[in-house]
Amino acid sequence: MSAASPAHDTHHDDHAHAHPTGLKRWLFTTNHKDIGTLYLWFALAMFFTGGVMALLIRAELFQPGLQFVNPEFFNSLTTVHGLVMVFGAIMPAWVGFANWLIPMQIGAADMAFPRMNNWSFWLVVPAAILLVASFFVPGGAAASGWTLYPPLIIQQGISIDMTILAVHILGASSIMGSINIITTILNLRAPGMTLMKMPLFVWTWLITAYLLIAVMPVLAGAVTMLLTDRHFGTSFFNAAGGGDPTMFMHIFWFFGHPEVYIMILPAFGVVSAIIPAFARKPLFGYASMVYATASIAILSFIVWGHHMFTVGMPAAGNLFFMYATMLIAVPTGVKVFNWIATMWQGSMTFETPMLFSIGFICLFTIGGFSGLVLAVTPVDITIHNTYYVVAHFHYVLVSGALFSLFAGAYFWLPKFTGKMYNESLGKLHFWLSVIGFNIAFFPQHFLGLAGMPRRIPDYALQFAEWNMWSSIGAFIFGFSQLLFLYNVIECIRSSRKAADNPWEGADTLEWTHLPSPAPYHSFETAPVVK
Amino acid sequence: MDAALAARNRETMTKLLVICVAMLGFGFAMVPMYRQICESLGIAQTRAVGAANTQVDASRSVTVELVASSGKLPWRFEALEREVKLHPGQLVTVNYRVVNTLGRPVTAQAVMSTAPSEAGKYIEKQACFCFSNQTIGAGEERIMPVVFLVSPKAPKDLTTISLSYTFLELPGSAS
Ligand code: HEM
Ligand SMILES: [Cu+2]
Numbered sequence: 001m002s003a004a005s006p007a008h009d010t011h012h013d014d015h016a017h018a019h020p021t022g023l024k025r026w027l028f029t030t031n032h033k034d035i036g037t038l039y040l041w042f043a044l045a046m047f048f049t050g051g052v053m054a055l056l057i058r059a060e061l062f063q064p065g066l067q068f069v070n071p072e073f074f075n076s077l078t079t080v081h082g083l084v085m086v087f088g089a090i091m092p093a094w095v096g097f098a099n100w101l102i103p104m105q106i107g108a109a110d111m112a113f114p115r116m117n118n119w120s121f122w123l124v125v126p127a128a129i130l131l132v133a134s135f136f137v138p139g140g141a142a143a144s145g146w147t148l149y150p151p152l153i154i155q156q157g158i159s160i161d162m163t164i165l166a167v168h169i170l171g172a173s174s175i176m177g178s179i180n181i182i183t184t185i186l187n188l189r190a191p192g193m194t195l196m197k198m199p200l201f202v203w204t205w206l207i208t209a210y211l212l213i214a215v216m217p218v219l220a221g222a223v224t225m226l227l228t229d230r231h232f233g234t235s236f237f238n239a240a241g242g243g244d245p246t247m248f249m250h251i252f253w254f255f256g257h258p259e260v261y262i263m264i265l266p267a268f269g270v271v272s273a274i275i276p277a278f279a280r281k282p283l284f285g286y287a288s289m290v291y292a293t294a295s296i297a298i299l300s301f302i303v304w305g306h307h308m309f310t311v312g313m314p315a316a317g318n319l320f321f322m323y324a325t326m327l328i329a330v331p332t333g334v335k336v337f338n339w340i341a342t343m344w345q346g347s348m349t350f351e352t353p354m355l356f357s358i359g360f361i362c363l364f365t366i367g368g369f370s371g372l373v374l375a376v377t378p379v380d381i382t383i384h385n386t387y388y389v390v391a392h393f394h395y396v397l398v399s400g401a402l403f404s405l406f407a408g409a410y411f412w413l414p415k416f417t418g419k420m421y422n423e424s425l426g427k428l429h430f431w432l433s434v435i436g437f438n439i440a441f442f443p444q445h446f447l448g449l450a451g452m453p454r455r456i457p458d459y460a461l462q463f464a465e466w467n468m469w470s471s472i473g474a475f476i477f478g479f480s481q482l483l484f485l486y487n488v489i490e491c492i493r494s495s496r497k498a499a500d501n502p503w504e505g506a507d508t509l510e511w512t513h514l515p516s517p518a519p520y521h522s523f524e525t526a527p528v529v530k
Numbered sequence: 531m532d533a534a535l536a537a538r539n540r541e542t543m544t545k546l547l548v549i550c551v552a553m554l555g556f557g558f559a560m561v562p563m564y565r566q567i568c569e570s571l572g573i574a575q576t577r578a579v580g581a582a583n584t585q586v587d588a589s590r591s592v593t594v595e596l597v598a599s600s601g602k603l604p605w606r607f608e609a610l611e612r613e614v615k616l617h618p619g620q621l622v623t624v625n626y627r628v629v630n631t632l633g634r635p636v637t638a639q640a641v642m643s644t645a646p647s648e649a650g651k652y653i654e655k656q657a658c659f660c661f662s663n664q665t666i667g668a669g670e671e672r673i674m675p676v677v678f679l680v681s682p683k684a685p686k687d688l689t690t691i692s693l694s695y696t697f698l699e700l701p702g703s704a705s
Contacts, residue, residue, distance in 0.1 A: 112539045175550055183542040187535065217550050221557025236561060247564045251557060314571060 019520075027122070030114030031520060032099045037416070038121050039096030040409075044485070046088030046128060051478050053081040058440075058474040060457055061467050074457035075143035076159075080131060082146030083163070086263065087170045088128050090401050094266040095120070095177050097408055098205050100416065102181060104510035104518060105199045107190025107527045112183035120177040127169040134159035145455060147252055148222075150237040150245045154229050161230070164223045171216040178209035178216075185209075190509075192529035196287065199508045203290050204269030207297045211258045211265075214301075219255040222248060246311050253304035261300045263397060265293060267364075267404035268335055271357045274411050275339050277505035278354035279346025285338040292331035292338075299328045309380045318377045325375040329368060336365055351503075352426030356407035359434050360400060367395025370445065385455075388448025394441045403433070406484065413491055414498030415510055418517030421491035425483060432480035439473025585619040587682045590689075592616060594680070597694035598626055603638060605631050605666075607697055610673070618682040626659065626674050626695065630666040637665040638697045645692040652684035653693065663700055 020028060029035060057077050060068050069077065099117070103110055111117045134141040139157030142148070148167075153160055185206045189198070198206075225236040226248070235241025237248045268289075276283045283289065305313060305321030313321075339361055348354070370392040374380050383389065406429070413421050443466035448454075452463045459467065501511040509529070514522050594616065596609035606629040616622050630636055640660040644650040655661075659674035666672060680691070 113543070179543050179546045182546060183539050186542055187538050213546055213550050214553050217554035218557035218560075221554050225558075225561075244564070247561065250564060251560050254557075254560070 028118065030110075030118050032103050032111045032114070032117065033416075033518065033520065035111075035117050035121050036096045036099030036101075039092045039099060039124075042121075042124060042128070043089050043093035043096060044488075046084055046092070048481070048485075049132060050081050050084035050089055051481065053077045053084070055474060055478050057081065058471040061459070062471040063468070064459055064461055064464050066458055069457065071457045072140055072143060075145075075455065076135065076141035078455050079142045079145055080135070083131055083142075083166075084128070085397075086146065086259070087167070088124075088131065090263045090397065090405070091170075091174065092124055093405050094205075094208070094263070094401075095174075097201075097266065097270070097405075097412075098177075098181055100412065101510065102184055102202055102205060103188070104514060104522055105202050105508050106185060106188065106193050107509050107513075107523050107529060108184060108188035109521065109524045109526075111180050112188055113180050116176050117180055120173045120180065123169050123173040123176075127166040127173070130162045130166040130169075134162040137162070147249075147256070148226065149252075150226065150229065150248050151239065153226055154238055161227070164227050167223050168220060171220045174212050174216050178212040181205055181209040182213075190523065190526035190529050196290070197529060199269070200272035200283065200286070200289055200293075201266065201269030204265040204267075204272075204293055207293050208262050208265045211262050211297055211300070215255040215258045215262075218251060219259075222251040222255065225251075246308075249308050249311060250304070253307045254301070256307065257304045258297070258300045260393075260396070261296060263401045264364075265297070267360065267401050268293060270404045270408040270411070271339060271360055273506075273508065274353045274357045274407055275342050277411070277503045277507075278351065278357075279343045279348050280505040281342055281346040283338070284341035284344075285334070288334055289338055292334040295331040296328060299324065299331070303328060306375055306380070309377045310384050322375055322377045326372060329372055332368055336361060336368075351410075351423060352421075352430055353407045353411035355427060355430040356403045356410065359430065360403045360407065363395055363399030363403070363434075363437070367392055367397075367400055370395060383448050385453055386448035387444040387452045387454055390454050391441050391444035391448060394437075394444070398441070399434075399437055406430075406433070409484075409488070411503070412510075413488065414502045415514070415516050415518055417492050418498055418515075419491050419494050420496040420498045420502065421487050422494075425487045425490075429480060429483040429487060432483065433477060436473050436475075436477030436480055440470050440477050441473070443467075443470050443473075585682055587618040590618065590686065592618060592680050592684065592688065593690045594624075595690065595692045596624055596626075597692055599694060599696045601696045601698055603632075603636065603697050603699050605629060605636070605697075607695075616680060618680045618684055621656070621677065621679045623675050623677045626676065627671065628664075628666060628674065628697070629671045630668060633668050635665060635667050636699060637663055638699045639663040640695045640697050643694050643696070645694070646688075649684070649688055649691040652681040652688070653691070654679050654681055660695060 019025065026034065026038060029038075056069065057074070060066070060074060099111065102108075131141075137157065137159050139159055141159050142153070142163045143156060144153040144160075148163070185198070185202060195203075225234070228234040229236055229238050229243065233241075235243035237243045237245050239245060272283055272289060303321060303325045305317060306325045309318055309321070350358075370388065374383065374389065374392055410421060410426050413419075447463055447466050447470070450463065452459055452467075498516045500515045502516070503511065509523075509527060510518060513527050592615070593613055595613045596611060598607045598609045600607045606627075608627055610625040610627055614622055614624055640658075642650070642653075642658075642660055644653060655676060655678040657675060657677040659676065664672070664674070
């Protein structure tokens with residue numbers, strides 16, 4: 001797209017607003033870029049927190065037998081690792097990108113509700129503290145798995161109440177953030193920025209935000225019922241009082257499946273921005289991308305039963321969920337096809353953002369395929385709750401959501417910081433991540449097919465070899481993430497000025513209309529998009 | 531931000547909040563919906579019965595007529611229901627009532643008989659007042675259960691059984 005005036009808004013740098021400094025600036029900021037930065041650093045911190053737990057898990061599983069941790073603590077580790085990564089790392093990271101990019105990409109000055117934006121972020125922090133602090137209360141952190149299934153969750157101690165409170169707070173924060181994002185996109189677009197001209201990252205976030213306001217309240221309801229079962233004598237899920245634990249699974253997964261798309265849709269947006277930029281071709285099939293995203297979002301509400309093929313639903317129910325789940329592979333396939341078609345005959349270069357995006361396409365597709373395998377009811381009945389499932393969701397979440405977060409971070413760092421990151425270090429980070437990731441998670445397919453259950457601290461001897469490889473891969477992957485941290489800090493401190501548009505093929509407003517670094521206040525007078 | 535835009539933003543926010551509240555309600559509404567669906571599809575029932583007893587032959591039913599006879603004892607003895615219809619293998623509870631109208635305590639023993647008499651070996655009792663003798667005080671009324679099933683081995687043409695109890699006073703019980 002192009003705009004009427006290519007003039008830069010550098011003059012906004014010496015804007016009349018008073019800028020508090022230091023701690024106060026960050027505590028009270030209502031600036032979308034500041035809040036985006038807060039979210040991104042917070043997410044990175046939580047990523048390393050969850051990562052330490054993952055490495056403890058893999059250290060324990062390096063060999064059969066109990067080496068480092070006792071089984072109860074092991075269960076807490078898998079539970080809190082999952083919760084921290086989902087709610088603390090991936091989701092806040094996407095909200096961080098949304099804050100930074102959405103106003104710039106639609107030509108708005110800021111988010112629609114800047115003060116609520118500040119609240120959304122600062123709510124996340126106490127929630128994270130609650131989650132991590134629950135390790136230190138009597139009874140240890142929640143050990144029910146991140147899915148919080150009763151009856152276990154009804155029986156454990158005070159840490160469950162902390163976890164439930166954390167989920168409530170995170171839900172409130174997500175809902176506020178989503179309302180802000182939807183309102184911004186619907187009401188604050190620059191003149192000429194029609195819906196079908198919006199960059200795909202904005203589109204995917206619009207749909208994600210709708211998913212969030214539709215399912216976060218359902219999760220809030222589910223954990224509230226857990227809380228009243230625990231403390232106020234209700235029996236929603238407590239079989240002893242006539243409740244039904246299976247019902248919790250239905251409610252949880254009604255939230256849970258859309259939730260996995262909440263984590264992946266913005267990734268589709270980022271990859272749809274990066275692939276055209278480095279292939280130097282416009283995105284193939286823009287409109288079909290929008291419709292595919294919307295169909296995925298709608299379908300995601302009718303497939304939750306694929307997480308519960310083994311609970312004894314009637315055969316007709318199992319069949320329905322099986323076919324509905326397979327249907328999702330169609331719009332997902334459309335997307336993968338479009339990305340490949342975009343690269344086709346493009347004049348491609350392979351800078352770090354592009355590497356991570358291509359890595360995303362290859363590995364996410366593997367995750368999609370293992371998802372299809374799991375969607376086949378009779379197959380799932382034999383491999384449900386095995387390491388095959390663990391392999392599946394790490395392919396879609398790590399090499400899917402996380403890789404595209406890295407791709408986005410490298411892509412927009414020059415715009416965020418005004419400096420260029422170290423390209424060779426970025427490439428090293430990519431290659432170590434890909435290699436470590438595949439060594440860690442590919443063997444888990446074999447382990448699952450051979451029958452190794454998930455969430456166990458010890459295992460039968462025949463699983464020893466692939467577990468050893470998996471742990472080695474996990475440590476390679478884990479430690480190579482320090483390269484990313486180093487690269488970001490080094491980039492911020494370096495003196496390599498980035499060009500306003502360092503990427504030849506990037507054509508969204510933040511590249512074409514704003515200098516690098518993007519000024520504190522941008523687009524106070526909206527650009528006109530043709 | 532001008533006032534018109536702020537108003538429009540607030541309106542959007544209100545609409546979105548309505549969705550949120552509706553979805554929160556939906557989360558809780560899933561509880562009765564779930565119960566209703568399970569019930570109308572018979573899922574919950576299959577699960578409960580299936581777990582409790584896989585021996586029930588739901589393909590046929592047997593009617594058991596309940597008969598009470600006091601024999602030579604002139605007190606009141608009756609079955610609370612006239613008959614029960616059940617599937618072979620299904621455990622049922624029926625109740626009999628005895629009222630001692632004789633003005634003295636009585637010790638008596640109930641004896642079972644069935645018609646047709648071959649049906650007797652297919653009645654499997656788990657609890658019965660006929661397992662031991664009963665001492666009933668003067669003027670006392672007692673409700674006495676029988677817990678039994680009809681064996682799934684019962685022949686298919688056995689569709690009606692009369693289950694009858696007769697009380698016999700034990701010698702020496704009159705004091
Ligand atoms: C073609 C698309 C996909 C299909 C057909 C699919 C299918 C499935 C199925 C059938 C399961 C249940 C396995 C079991 O528990 O036995 C599952 C689990 C899971 N999937 Fe997917 N999936 C797809 C994409 C995704 C994506 C994009 C994500 C996230 C970004 C994702 C995240 C997960 C997670 C986290 C679990 C495990 C939840 C748990 O039990 O802890 N999936 N998937
Ligand atoms: Cu799912």
